[in-house]
Structures are given as C-alpha cells and as structure tokens.
Amino acid sequence: MTVTSSLTKITRQTAEPLRDQILQRCRLMLMGGHVVPGQKLPLRPLAEEFNTSLMPVRDALNRLVADGALELSSSRTIRVPKMSEERLFELHEIRRSLEGLAAEYATPLLSNAAIDRLVQLIDEMAKALKAEDYDRYIQSHYSFHFTIYAAAGRPTLMGIIDMLWLQVGPWFRQGIERANAMSGNPNATHEKVVAALRARDPVATRTSIEQDVFAGLECLRKGSWQ
Amino acid sequence: MTVTSSLTKITRQTAEPLRDQILQRCRLMLMGGHVVPGQKLPLRPLAEEFNTSLMPVRDALNRLVADGALELSSSRTIRVPKMSEERLFELHEIRRSLEGLAAEYATPLLSNAAIDRLVQLIDEMAKALKAEDYDRYIQSHYSFHFTIYAAAGRPTLMGIIDMLWLQVGPWFRQGIERANAMSGNPNATHEKVVAALRARDPVATRTSIEQDVFAGLECLRKGSWQ
DNA sequence: ATATTAAAATTGTGATAACAAAATCACCAT
DNA sequence: ATGGTGATTTTGTTATCACAATTTTAATAT
Numbered sequence: 313m314t315v316t317s318s319l320t321k322i323t324r325q326t327a328e329p330l331r332d333q334i335l336q337r338c339r340l341m342l343m344g345g346h347v348v349p350g351q352k353l354p355l356r357p358l359a360e361e362f363n364t365s366l367m368p369v370r371d372a373l374n375r376l377v378a379d380g381a382l383e384l385s386s387s388r389t390i391r392v393p394k395m396s397e398e399r400l401f402e403l404h405e406i407r408r409s410l411e412g413l414a415a416e417y418a419t420p421l422l423s424n425a426a427i428d429r430l431v432q433l434i435d436e437m438a439k440a441l442k443a444e445d446y447d448r449y450i451q452s453h454y455s456f457h458f459t460i461y462a463a464a465g466r467p468t469l470m471g472i473i474d475m476l477w478l479q480v481g482p483w484f485r486q487g488i489e490r491a492n493a494m495s496g497n498p499n500a501t502h503e504k505v506v507a508a509l510r511a512r513d514p515v516a517t518r519t520s521i522e523q524d525v526f527a528g529l530e531c532l533r534k535g536s537w538q
Numbered sequence: 539m540t541v542t543s544s545l546t547k548i549t550r551q552t553a554e555p556l557r558d559q560i561l562q563r564c565r566l567m568l569m570g571g572h573v574v575p576g577q578k579l580p581l582r583p584l585a586e587e588f589n590t591s592l593m594p595v596r597d598a599l600n601r602l603v604a605d606g607a608l609e610l611s612s613s614r615t616i617r618v619p620k621m622s623e624e625r626l627f628e629l630h631e632i633r634r635s636l637e638g639l640a641a642e643y644a645t646p647l648l649s650n651a652a653i654d655r656l657v658q659l660i661d662e663m664a665k666a667l668k669a670e671d672y673d674r675y676i677q678s679h680y681s682f683h684f685t686i687y688a689a690a691g692r693p694t695l696m697g698i699i700d701m702l703w704l705q706v707g708p709w710f711r712q713g714i715e716r717a718n719a720m721s722g723n724p725n726a727t728h729e730k731v732v733a734a735l736r737a738r739d740p741v742a743t744r745t746s747i748e749q750d751v752f753a754g755l756e757c758l759r760k761g762s763w764q
Numbered sequence: 765a766t767a768t769t770a771a772a773a774t775t776g777t778g779a780t781a782a783c784a785a786a787a788t789c790a791c792c793a794t
Numbered sequence: 795a796t797g798g799t800g801a802t803t804t805t806g807t808t809a810t811c812a813c814a815a816t817t818t819t820a821a822t823a824t
Contacts, residue, residue: 352775366776370776370777388777
C-alpha cells in the first residue's frame with residue numbers, strides 16, 4: 313500500500329531543488345483533494361515513492377506545515393489536518409476579507425483580454441461539472457480566481473490567499489461533488505464577478521467575490537468534514 | 539565576527555526540538571529588530587553559534603523563509619529581506635484588513651481585566667519610550683496588540699497576523715526610534731483603541747486599530763528602509 | 765474472547781559527510 | 795591603482811546513519 317496514489321518518481325533536474333519539485337507535487341495533491349483528511353504522511357514511504365532521500369521530503373512537508381496545510385500531530389507525525397466547523401468558518405472569514413481586497417485592487421488593472429479569459433474559464437468550469445471531471449473543474453476554478461488576484465499586483469497578499477486555498481483544498485472537492493449532485497449552480501457568483509469587472513466597479517467586484525467565498529463556505533459546511 | 543550578536547548556546551531539552559528553540563530565538567531577533575536588512579544568515583556559522591548541527595538551523599530558517607520573514611536570494615543564501623516602499627505598503631494594507639477584523643471580533647470577548655492590562659501596557663510603552671528602552675517598548679507593544687487579537691479566538695487569523703509582524707519587525711525598531719526622536723506620540727491611537735473596547739463598540743475598535751496600523755506605516759515610510 | 769505486556773517495527777530528529785555551485789581571495793598583467 | 799583570472803573557501807542541498815520515542819504487532823494470561 314502506498315501513501316498516495318500513483319506518484320511518478322522525482323528526477324533530479326539541474327537548478328531546481330528536489331524539495332521544490334516535491335513541494336509542487338504535494339501542493340497539487342492537496343489542492344486537488346487527492347488526499348484524505350487525517351491521513352498520515354510519513355517521510356520514509358513518501359521518500360521511497362518519490363525515489364529520493366528523506367531530506368527533500370522533510371523540507372517540503374515542513375514547508376506545508378508552516379503554511380498550515382499539514383499539521384504535526386502530538387507525536388510529531390505529519391498529517392492532513394481534520395476540519396472543524398470553527399476552522400472552516402475562520403478560513404472563509406479571512407478569505408472573504410483578503411480575496412475581497414485583492415479583487416478590489418485588481419478591478420482597474422485587469423486587462424480586457426484577461427476578462428475574456430475569465431469568461432472562457434466559467435464555460436470550462438460548467439463543462440467540467442457536466443462531465444463530472446472534478447480535477448479540471450478545480451483547475452479552472454483556481455485559474456479563475458487567481459487570474460484576478462494576480463492582476464492586483466500584491467505578491468504577499470496573493471501568497472497568503474494561496475496558503476488559505478491550500479488549507480481548504482482537501483475539502484473543496486467533496487463540497488463541489490456534492491453541490492453538483494444537488495444541481496446547484498456554483499457559477500452564478502462568478503458571472504456577477506465578471507459583470508462587476510466589466511463595469512470596472514471595484515466595490516461591486518469586492519462584494520461579488522465576498523459572496524462567492526461565502527457561497528463556497530455554504531457548499532462545504534453542509535457536508536461531513538470530520 | 540559572528541552572524542548575530544550575543545547568542546547563547548542552545549541546549550538539548552527533552553521534548554522540545556532544537557529546531558523550535560532556534561526558531562524562537564530567530565523570531566525574537568527579527569521582531570526586536572536585532573538584525574540588519576540584507577544581512578546574510580549562513581547555516582554553518584549560525585549552527586556553530588548555537589552549538590548544533592546544520593539541520594535544526596536549516597529547518598528553523600526554512601520555516602522563516604516560508605513565512606516571508608527571511609528570503610532566499612538568487613544563489614540560495616538566506617538573507618534578511620530588504621524593504622521596498624511597495625512591500626511596506628502592501629504589508630500594512632493586509633495588516634489593516636486582518637487586524638481590524640481580529641479587533642472587531644475581540645471587542646465583545648475581551649475581559650475587563652484584559653482591558654485593564656492594556657492600559658498598563660500603554661503606560662509601560664510610554665515609560666519605555668522615555669527611557670529609550672526600545673526592546674521593552676517593542677515587547678509591550680506586541681503584548682498590547684496580541685492581547686486583543688488573542689481574545690478574538692481565531693487561531694489561524696492570529697497566526698497570519700503574527701507572520702506579518704515578523705516581516706515588518708526588522709524595520710519597526712528604527713521607525714520607533716525615529717518617531718521618538720521627533721517626539722511624536724505613538725500612543726494616541728492606542729488610547730482610542732482602549733476607549734472603543736471599553737465602550738464595547740466593535741466598529742470603533744476596528745476603525746481605531748486600522749488607524750493605528752496606518753500611523754505605524756507613516757512612522758516607517760518616512761525613513762530609509764533600503 | 766479480552767486485556768496485558770513485551771518485542772519488533774516505524775517514526776521524526778539530528779549529526780555527519782559528500783557534492784556542486786557560488787562567492788571570495790590572491791595573484792598577476794596592465 | 796585597476797581589472798581580470800584561477801585557486802580556494804564557503805555556501806545550500808542531499809544522502810546516509812544513529813537515536814529515542816512512539817506505534818504496531820504478537821504472545822501470553824485471565
């Protein structure tokens with residue numbers, strides 16, 4: 313039995329440290345929901361799957377612990393955190409505040425071409441939902457939001473938002489899957505965001521992003537996140 | 539020549555990892571402004587000063603890099619970041635947003651005893667300024683703010699705020715020293731915060747904390763942060 | 765069957781060593 | 795003095811190993 317499913321080996325590329333390659337892999341696993349809350353991530357089995365020594369795995373996982381995406385249990389084993397209703401709520405409060413801020417700043421700065429791309433991404437999300445291709449949905453959804461946040465030109469702010477997404481990641485997929493089954497429309501708020509951006513109305517953009525974040529919270533809190 | 543001034547050695551305590559002890563030391567150095575922006579922090583000399591091997595130092599410093607408190611230069615040496623006016627502004631935007639949020643939530647939760655303690659801390663800050671004891675000022679100032687934020691009962695939010703303070707730390711001291719020389723009164727906003735808390739007025743608390751954050755920014759941006 | 769306990773395996777932490785890349789220094793020519 | 799050039803040192807990264815603590819497993823007694 314492997315720690316994670318289907319990991320291809322890490323190969324030594326000049327310049328890029330193994331640690332960073334492993335970190336990127338782990339980030340994708342978390343963001344994509346390919347990981348079970350509460351699951352242990354022991355260093356040695358992971359290192360064996362990646363075909364490296366302990367050290368780069370240790371570095372990558374410690375980084376994710378620092379970001380709150382993983383946690384050190386009482387006995388120091390590294391685990392995917394479980395979610396409490398309080399933590400879920402808190403994460404979305406912070407998300408609302410910071411993503412609203414980023415969206416507001418992005419409003420005058422986003423190019424028309426970028427806004428067109430947002431429309432494409434909304435379409436892609438809808439298609440992915442219909443096809444129940446949740447990996448693609450999650451990818452498009454991430455692109456939609458971070459296309460906006462990147463335009464704000466606030467690297468530290470974007471880093472923190474990214475950190476928050478990483479913490480919500482493991483629960484996002486199941487929330488989307490359930491919402492899709494219940495035939496809700498997770499794209500309604502996205503269209504409001506685009507409309508506000510088109511109108512170049514910073515406050516409206518902020519408000520619609522805030523609504524989107526809280527719609528996402530509702531989506532998640534209806535399920536079992538234990 | 540040593541990397542940092544006057545570091546006592548780290549001794550192996552059962553239970554607490556060396557990494558965490560070193561991390562705590564480095565955090566105090568950064569928060570206290572006992573570190574020069576742009577300064578290199580090479581692993582081996584630091585490990586020698588702490589009397590440990592590379593590994594726990596490496597872990598602690600990598601953690602601080604993850605938090606944005608230190609940076610990896612192009613050639614991978616770890617350094618105390620320099621500050622640009624943009625980054626300073628961005629950090630304070632985020633601080634305003636999140637510390638305002640935390641203060642608002644703390645308003646109904648802070649005990650009367652805690653509010654009394656805040657008044658004591660304001661007094662302590664004033665005395666420390668008069669005595670030009672900036673270490674004590676920084677300590678009291680930190681306690682003042684985080685007594686409030688801790689009461690909000692939002693651990694993730696507090697962690698992010700703490701991370702932001704760590705990033706501003708190296709410039710905070712010189713800002714305070716200069717403001718003190720110019721005989722400004724950095725405590726005026728603190729008294730407004732206490733008044734708002736006494737009145738149990740969440741919006742007023744938020745507003746006064748936001749004002750305090752931006753007063754702090756003004757304090758810093760007047761100087762040379764390069 | 766169930767609880768207890770001891771042995772075995774597994775875990776993260778930390779030390780040491782090897783390595784390549786980068787930075788530094790010394791030396792020399794101009 | 796100044797600029798270049800090669801040798802030396804210093805750097806972070808990674809591998810390997812030792813260790814104590816925890817977890818798991820297995821055996822035993824009730």
